[in-house]
Each structure stands twice: as structure tokens, then as C-alpha cells.
Amino acid sequence: MRLELGKIFIKDVQFGQSTHVEKGTLYVAKEELEKLVLEDDRIIGAQIELARPGESVRITPVKDCIEPRVKVSGGEMFPGVVGKIDKVGSGRTHALEGACVVTVGKIVGFQEGLIDMSGPTACYTPFSETQNICVVIQPAEGLETHEYEEAGRLAGLKVAAKIGECARELEPDELVVYETLPFAKQVETYPNLPKVGYIHMLQSQGLLHDTFYYGTDAKQLLPTFMYPTEIMDGAIISGNCVAPCDKVTTYHHLHNPVIEDLYKRHGKDLNFIGVILTNENVYLADKVRSSDMVAKLVELFGLDGVLISEEGYGNPDADLMMNCQKVSQTGTKVVLITDEFPGADGKSYSLADGVPEAKHIVSCGNGNVIVHFPPMEKVIGMLDYVEMQIGGYDGSLKPDGSIDAELQIIIASTIANGFNHLAARGY
Amino acid sequence: MPGMNARKMVLITNNPVCSAKLENDCVCIFDEAWNYGQVLQAALRKVEEGYFLVSHPMAGSLKPNQTPYLSVLLATSCIYSENDFDGAAVLEKAYAVYEKFQRQRPTPKWGPNIKKDFGTIDLSIMQGVMGRKGATVL
Numbered sequence: 001m002r003l004e005l006g007k008i009f010i011k012d013v014q015f016g017q018s019t020h021v022e023k024g025t026l027y028v029a030k031e032e033l034e035k036l037v038l039e040d041d042r043i044i045g046a047q048i049e050l051a052r053p054g055e056s057v058r059i060t061p062v063k064d065c066i067e068p069r070v071k072v073s074g075g076e077m078f079p080g081v082v083g084k085i086d087k088v089g090s091g092r093t094h095a096l097e098g099a100c101v102v103t104v105g106k107i108v109g110f111q112e113g114l115i116d117m118s119g120p121t122a123c124y125t126p127f128s129e130t131q132n133i134c135v136v137i138q139p140a141e142g143l144e145t146h147e148y149e150e151a152g153r154l155a156g157l158k159v160a161a162k163i164g165e166c167a168r169e170l171e172p173d174e175l176v177v178y179e180t181l182p183f184a185k186q187v188e189t190y191p192n193l194p195k196v197g198y199i200h201m202l203q204s205q206g207l208l209h210d211t212f213y214y215g216t217d218a219k220q221l222l223p224t225f226m227y228p229t230e231i232m233d234g235a236i237i238s239g240n241c242v243a244p245c246d247k248v249t250t251y252h253h254l255h256n257p258v259i260e261d262l263y264k265r266h267g268k269d270l271n272f273i274g275v276i277l278t279n280e281n282v283y284l285a286d287k288v289r290s291s292d293m294v295a296k297l298v299e300l301f302g303l304d305g306v307l308i309s310e311e312g313y314g315n316p317d318a319d320l321m322m323n324c325q326k327v328s329q330t331g332t333k334v335v336l337i338t339d340e341f342p343g344a345d346g347k348s349y350s351l352a353d354g355v356p357e358a359k360h361i362v363s364c365g366n367g368n369v370i371v372h373f374p375p376m377e378k379v380i381g382m383l384d385y386v387e388m389q390i391g392g393y394d395g396s397l398k399p400d401g402s403i404d405a406e407l408q409i410i411i412a413s414t415i416a417n418g419f420n421h422l423a424a425r426g427y
Numbered sequence: 428m429p430g431m432n433a434r435k436m437v438l439i440t441n442n443p444v445c446s447a448k449l450e451n452d453c454v455c456i457f458d459e460a461w462n463y464g465q466v467l468q469a470a471l472r473k474v475e476e477g478y479f480l481v482s483h484p485m486a487g488s489l490k491p492n493q494t495p496y497l498s499v500l501l502a503t504s505c506i507y508s509e510n511d512f513d514g515a516a517v518l519e520k521a522y523a524v525y526e527k528f529q530r531q532r533p534t535p536k537w538g539p540n541i542k543k544d545f546g547t548i549d550l551s552i553m554q555g556v557m558g559r560k561g562a563t564v565l
Contacts, residue, residue, distance in 0.1 A: 108544035145547050205487055207551035219555060242488040282486040283556045288507045312488030314524070318517075341490065343531045352485055352524045368531065388541050390493060393532060 001090040002179040003229035006072070006172030010098035013050050013131035019166045026068075026099050026163070028133055033159050037135060042151035045138030048159075049380045051102075051117050053129050056377035061112030061385055062411050063103040064156045064238055065127050065249040068096045068164035071233075077161045078234045080215020082154065089230035094167040100130035100251060101163065103156035104381040105137040107149055108208065112389060113244025113411035114373075114403075121373050123421060124413040127251075134380045135159050146207055153239050157250070178263055180227050180274060183301065190271040194304040197273050198258050199294055199323055200231070203240045203248070203311040204279035210239040211248075211311075213277065219286075223278040223293040225301070228259045231275060242312035243390045245367045245408035246339050246416050257419045258307055258337065273301055278323065280316040287319055295326035305333040309417040313341055313367075317353040328357035339364040339414035340424065344406070364415060365422025367391070367408035375401035436481055438553070439469045440498035444546040445553055452557060453500070463534065464525045466497040471518045479505035480514040482556045484521040487548060491521075492528035495537060496549040500556055 009024060016027025030048045037046035051057045069077055074091015076083025106112070115127045122128035137155055139148040180186060187195065202211040204218035211218045213236055226235070236253045259275070266272040276297050281287050298306060306327060310320045317338075324334050336358055340350035346366055379401075386397045391409025398404075407413045414422055438453035440446050446457035456469060467484055474480065481500035485491070501514075537545070 108548065145544070146551070203488070205552055206555045207548050209487060209548075209552070219559075243490075282482050282552055283559045284480055284483060284512055285505070285507050286559060287483070288511045313490060314485035314488050315483045316488060318483060318485075322511075343527070348527050348531070349524075353520065388537070390490075394535055 001227040001229045004092040006094040007097040007174045009173045037155045047136040049134045051132040055117045057117040058376040059380045060114040065251040066101045066160040068160045070164040082157045088233040101160040102134045124410045193271040196270045197303040197306045199276045199308040201310045218279045226275040245414040280319045291322035299330045309337040314352045317351045321353045321355045325355045325357045335360045337362045339416045363424035367414045369407045373403040437501045442496040445550045463497045467522045470499040474514040491525040494545045
């Protein structure tokens with residue numbers, strides 16, 4: 001598959017009569033987007049608000065973050081969800097890079113995160129650096145949580161696809177080409193370089209713990225092989241909020257740093273063969289089945305080394321370790337990428353599971369560290385749930401609007417694929 | 428070991444919603460007064476009686492000082508090899524994690540709305556397991 005990714009750099013966002021881009025500024029038609037969200041009768045209130053880097057703005061509770069994009073050729077955006085089901089990962093895609101759609105509003109009284117656009121905690125989330133189009137939604141009375149979760153998920157994706165449409169005819173500021181050949185040809189192309197793969201574990205445990213692959217609930221999947229460009233092109237979307245800090249948003253699936261970095265080294269010191277997609281299950285027999293099949297695919301493709309990333313804590317650590325152990329037993333080298341929850345002082349065990357084969361681990365930070373959030377002039381969404389959100393606690397929210405909370409309340413602060421600025425080093 | 432209900436899974440839970448919704452599909456052992464750790468201990472007692480774990484005891488990625496609710500499914504037989512999961516060891520590890528988080532910060536005394544949300548998530552996770560093909564007692 002060969003994907004041409006055209007990037008249109010967005011440096012500002014403003015409201016306008018129509019949705020369009022002019023000299024690096026994205027103008028969005030507020031009423032048109034609100035109307036689009038309200039087409040779903042499960043949502044009775046929709047408000048579009050803007051948040052720019054450096055502003056005194058706090059956004060919470062955040063559900064998902066999505067980059068606006070359009071498929072110029074080779075399928076539709078978010079296939080099987082808001083676009084017609086078709087393979088993606090080839091053809092041409094235009095991205096409004098620097099812009100982000102953020103869905104905001106309570107779904108359950110915990111699990112949604114927080115973004116500060118300025119101040120000392122802004123550096124912990126990548127979404128303090130994007131021009132944000134916030135979609136604040138309110139559910140119809142008496143709606144079941146499952147229904148509202150789905151409505152909220154679709155609202156963000158529809159708005160992102162709608163805004164992305166304005167990039168269809170634009171001339172990109174930068175065009176990047178990513179290509180992975182069919183397996184046999186890919187191996188022939190760089191026969192002397194080590195064959196490296198990426199094992200991508202998707203959250204798949206239930207309500208607010210689901211991820212969708214071409215629209216299919218990842219719980220239903222058996223591990224499968226993917227071209228990396230499929231993931232960069234919208235084949236996977238987020239339907240979860242495990243803990244805000246290690247939630248892999250839809251934005252992160254489009255910008256998976258493991259995939260981007262493997263492509264940077266592709267043909268230089270490694271041969272990036274592709275992605276093995278797998279899940280994180282509750283049913284123990286599924287854990288055995290999936291980890292067996294991951295190891296089988298690694299062996300089948302003769303991979304010399306793999307990176308494995310996970311999403312979430314606890315139960316997924318068991319899948320991470322089973323994958324690590326079984327893949328190691330095929331003779332393949334394994335590096336794990338995860339975050340840690342060893343307490344604020346960092347002295348307790350970091351993960352809920354472990355195996356002797358887990359010798360090479362990249363840490364993306366400690367989610368238990370307590371940070372101070374000074375008050376902001378404006379709140380998009382509401383602070384009502386801060387003390388219930390994961391990372392918050394009784395007494396977190398102060399009368400002046402400042403907050404003391406664990407780092408895990410911030411969206412993507414310790415995301416376990418490395419799209420952040422935190423790390424831990426062993427000495 | 429149970430007699431006439433041997434084909435039904437055993438659900439150990441402190442979640443009233445889970446107990447109410449799944450009581451016809453499972454043999455429910457329910458006590459709302461149990462905390463998260465006591466559910467793990469009750470599951471461990473069942474494993475010591477000879478039952479097998481069906482669901483992972485830390486399902487949901489909610490840390491054991493966040494959610495007040497926990498549900499664990501067990502059965503009289505299993506379709507995975509005993510080499511893959513040592514139920515007692517998995518439960519003991521989960522209990523150690525529970526204790527670690529309780530030392531860091533005990534579970535808050537949540538209000539009814541938040542408890543309802545935690546209960547809904549827990550139920551969804553258990554229904555997901557019940558819905559898996561093969562998630563039946565052989």
C-alpha cells in the first residue's frame with residue numbers, strides 16, 4: 001500500500017461563514033457544525049467552541065480528539081463508521097495538521113480527561129498545541145450510557161470529517177509518501193536488514209473500553225495483519241476512555257508515533273514489515289487465543305524484532321506479558337512500551353503483571369504524580385466532575401478553580417505509545 | 428462442587444446491577460457490603476474449592492482504588508490449559524495490586540450517581556464475557 005499524505009498546516013482557528021482554510025487559518029461554520037451534531041436525536045445540545053494554544057482555557061471532560069482529514073482518493077474517512085466500508089491506507093489523504101476536533105461533555109462521571117491550553121500543565125498533553133474545535137454535547141434525558149457514548153463518538157467523527165472536507169481541493173504545504181510492499185516483495189527489497197513488526201494492542205473490554213477496526217468492535221477480532229498506512233488513514237477509531245492519561249485517542253491512531261518512527265528508519269537500519277493488530281480481553285480463553293495467534297503471526301512472517309504497545313492498566317498488562325512471553329519464545333526480540341502506576345513516589349510496582357521475558361521496556365511516565373493546575377479564565381465544558389474523574393480526588397478542586405490532581409487526569413499525558421514528553425530511565 | 432447448576436458459571440460480585448441482570452444466567456454470589464478486595468478473596472476461595480477463573484479479575488482497567496465494584500466469573504471447568512492461568516496466582520497478584528492502590532489512596536465514598544456509572548461499566552464488561560462464543564461451561 002502506498003499512501004500520499006498531504007499536510008495543510010493550520011496555525012489559527014476562527015469562526016467563519018463557511019468552513020475553509022485561508023493562509024493557514026481554519027475558519028469553521030459554527031451553526032452548520034452544531035446542526036450536523038444535532039441530526040442525532042440522542043443529542044439535545046451541541047455547542048462549538050474554539051481553544052487555541054496559549055489561551056487561558058481549560059477543557060474538560062474530554063472524550064475524544066480527532067484530526068480533520070479527507071480522503072481525496074482511495075476510500076472514505078473512518079470507514080465502517082462514518083464513511084462507507086472500504087480499505088484505506090492507499091491513495092491520497094489531506095490532513096489539516098495542527099487542527100483538532102475535541103468532543104466534550106459528561107458521559108459517565110469519571111474517565112474523561114482534561115486539557116489546559118496554557119500554564120504549567122499544558123506541556124503534558126499534545127492537545128495544548130493544537131487549534132481545537134471543541135464540540136460540547138448534551139445528551140437527551142434518560143438516554144442509556146451505551147447510546148450516549150456512541151452518539152458522542154459519532155458526533156466527533158462526523159464533525160472532523162465535515163471540516164476535513166474543506167481540504168479536498170487544497171494544495172498541501174507538505175506531501176509525505178509512506179509505502180509498505182506486499183510481504184514477499186518487502187522482504188526482497190531490504191534482504192539484509194532486520195525484519196521488524198509492531199504489535200498494536202487495542203483496548204477491547206466493554207463500554208468505554210472499546211476500539212473499532214473498520215467499524216468492528218475489537219473484542220470480536222482475531223489478531224490480524226495490517227499495512228501500517230491503514231492505521232494512519234483512519235481504519236481504527238477510539239471508543240474508550242480507560243484513564244485519560246493513557247487513552248489512545250483517534251488522533252493518536254492517525255499519528256501513531258511507533259509507526260511514524262519505524263517508517264523513518266525503514267530501509268535504513270530496519271525493514272518495517274507491518275502491524276499485527278490484537279486486542280485486550282476480559283475472557284481468559286480469548287487472552288490465550290489472541291496471544292497464541294500473535295506469536296504465530298510473528299513466526300509466520302519471520303520477524304526478527306517487534307515493539308508492543310498497550311492501552312490501559314491492570315487487565316491489559318496480562319495481555320502485554322502473554323504477548324511478550326509467547327513472542328519471545330519464538331526467538332524474536334521484544335521491546336514493550338507502557339506507562340507506570342507505582343504511586344506518587346514511584347516506589348511501588350509499576351505494572352499489574354510481569355514475566356521474566358519482559359527485559360526491555362520503554363516507560364512513558366508515572367500517572368500517579370500529583371500536579372497543580374492553576375485557575376483558567378475560561379472553562380469549556382464543566383468542572384463539576386473533576387473530583388470524580390480519574391486522577392481527581394476529594395478536595396482536588398479548590399474554590400478559586402485551581403486543581404491538585406494526579407497526572408492521569410490529563411489526556412494522553414502518559415500515553416503508552418510514546419506520543420508524549422515523559423520517560424523513565426534506569427541507572 | 429455444585430450439582431444441578433454445574434453448567435452455569437458462578438458470578439462473584441458486589442455490584443447490585445450485575446447481580447440483578449445476570450442472576451438467571453449465572454449462579455450469583457452477591458454481597459453489596461463487600462469491597463473490591465473482598466470480592467477477590469471470595470473468588471480465591473472458589474478457586475481453592477476447584478473452580479476455574481473465566482474472566483480476568485482486573486477487568487476494565489479501572490484501578491482498584493477507583494471503582495467500588497468488581498465482578499469475577501468462574502466455572503467448574505475451563506477451555507484453556509492450566510499452564511496458561513494459575514487462577515490462585517492471578518487472584519493473589521490482583522489482591523496485591525488492590526492493597527498497593529489502597530495504601531496510595533483509598534477508594535472514595537462515591538455518591539449514588541457515580542456508583543451507578545461504575546456499576547454500568549462493570550455490567551457491560553461481564554455481559555461482554557457472557558456474549559463470547561465458547562464462554563460456556565463444557
